[in-house]
Each structure stands twice: as C-alpha cells, then as structure tokens.
Amino acid sequence: xxxxxxxxxxxxxxxxxxxxxxxxxxxxxxxxxxxxxxxxxxxxxxxxxxxxxxxxxxxxxxxxxxxxxxxxxxxxxxxxxxxxxxxxxxxxxxxxxxxxxxxxxxxxxxxxxxxxxxxxxxxxxxxxxxxxxxxxxxxxxxxxxxxxxxxxxxxxxxxxxxxxxx
Numbered sequence: 001x002x003x004x005x006x007x008x009x010x011x012x013x014x015x016x017x018x019x020x021x022x023x024x025x026x027x028x029x030x031x032x033x034x035x036x037x038x039x040x041x042x043x044x045x046x047x048x049x050x051x052x053x054x055x056x057x058x059x060x061x062x063x064x065x066x067x068x069x070x071x072x073x074x075x076x077x078x079x080x081x082x083x084x085x086x087x088x089x090x091x092x093x094x095x096x097x098x099x100x101x102x103x104x105x106x107x108x109x110x111x112x113x114x115x116x117x118x119x120x121x122x123x124x125x126x127x128x129x130x131x132x133x134x135x136x137x138x139x140x141x142x143x144x145x146x147x148x149x150x151x152x153x154x155x156x157x158x159x160x161x162x163x164x165x166x
Contacts, residue, residue: 004160014116018109021069021101023102023124028071028078032144034106035068037119037154066127066148073132073143083129083147101125104149105157112165124149 004010021028043057085100101155110116
C-alpha cells in the first residue's frame with residue numbers, strides 16, 4: 001500500500017516544522033514548539049493457578065503524557081490567562097472550575113501549508129506556566145514562554161483527509 005493515496009508520487013514523510021495550535025475556535029499566535037503526543041499503558045502481571053511458571057501480561061489503563069507548548073514572548077496574554085484560571089491570585093482554583101479545561105486541536109501541515117493531519121486533545125488544563133525564560137544579556141535568542149498541559153486523551157481527526165498537493 002502506498003504511503004500517500006492522493007499524492008502517489010510523494011515519497012517523503014511530512015516535516016515537523018509546519019503546524020498550528022487552536023483552542024476556543026481560534027489559532028494561537030507564535031507557537032514555536034509542541035512536545036510529542038504520547039500515550040502508554042502499564043502492563044499488569046498475573047499468573048494462572050495451574051501454571052505458576054509463566055507470567056502473563058495484560059494492559060491496564062491508558063496514561064496520556066503532558067503536552068508542552070512554547071512560543072515567543074509577545075503582548076498576547078492567552079497562556080497567562082489560561083494558567084490563571086487554574087491558579088488564581090487567591091490560590092482558589094474553584095473560581096474558574098467551569099472554564100479551566102479546554103479542548104485543543106493540533107494541526108500538522110504539509111509543505112504547501114495544507115492541513116495533513118489533525119489531533120483533538122481533550123480536557124486540557126495548565127499544570128505549569130513559565131512567563132519568561134532565564135534572561136541573559138549575552139544571549140542572542142528569542143524569549144520563550146511555556147505552558148504544560150495535562151490532558152485526558154487525544155484522537156486523530158479522521159475528517160482531515162489527505163489533500164492533493166500543488
């Protein structure tokens with residue numbers, strides 16, 4: 001089976017440098033890095049009473065790794081505002097319980113800027129927020145802010161199909 005059904009002459013896999021992040025129906029500006037989407041299950045070991053010499057393994061519940069999102073520091077307050085819904089100034093997360101979880105969409109784009117794959121991530125909330133990186137007057141880099149999102153799973157958006165590339 002070919003790796004690409006619509007673009008049969010394409011042999012190269014998609015690159016990892018073109019992507020977009022969306023929440024609340026809008027794209028988030030300046031995102032420069034998103035960590036991997038990773039899930040794993042812990043194996044449960046058991047033995048049968050009639051055959052104690054063999055250990056069997058069975059899958060347990062799935063665990064979804066946190067997702068780290070980085071972007072250059074701007075005047076946009078999206079990251080900070082979301083983080084503050086979990087950790088308000090009074091330390092009472094109950095003030096924003098109805099809004100601190102969000103669904104996000106991560107879109108991988110092909111070289112032509114078309115959406116090649118998309119993943120929907122469920123019930124995300126900010127567990128860590130870095131407003132500024134270490135500041136260094138001798139460095140020549142962009143200042144990066146970062147959020148770490150806990151989540152309760154993700155699925156590939158199967159409505160996003162391979163598009164004919166120009």
